[in-house]
Amino acid sequence: MNLFNKLPGFVQSQPGREQQVWQRLPAIGLWGTLLPLGLAGLNHLLAPNVAESSADAAALLLWDYTMFGVVVLHWTLMLTVAIGCFIVRVMKGPAYVADAYPLPTESEEPLTERRRT
Template sequence: MPLFQKLPGFQRAAPGLEQRIWRRLSGLLLWGTALPLLACACLWMASQMEAGAGAERALSLWMYGLLGFIMLHWSLWIALALGCFIVRVMKGPAYVADAYPLPEGPGLRPQD
């Protein structure tokens, strides 16, 4: 008996919104990470032109804010990717489960 035997006659569900999101996940991760890093680099270059403790403090606050945005973006991306993966698996083919014999004994049989 093969390890994964598909259920005969099962019809797969049509792909929906999860398929379109799944295809765009790599771009979402790339752009959602690259844009804040680019903004961080631009802010750093702009702060190099200014001198003073106030500019350095403002730059560090912006850097921490952008780092927090990147971490939030990654965690939301992981949740979205996990949700899409679960929907894709649920819409996939059905498989035949192995038979599980019921235990015999007093009080273990189903009521007639």
């Protein structure tokens, strides 16, 4: 049984900008994750040894949370772009035909008359 019937004579669209973005997503994801985490690590290396109760420790922790939020935001944006690219790629793919659906036969009564009964 053939589940997908391709539409005969359909001309498939050429890939465009979505293909370029789709191919660059892994690198964008890697750099967008490593850069904020690297900045947080660099901040820890350059920060002097601070006591846990000082204001410097609170500022360092706030920076860590900010960088974590930037990473999560980046992942969310990447997921959104990836879903958009996937939808465009599917829509540009080959066209498929559904199984035939028998239409109702022509009737002598107008459609409004048939709805009332």
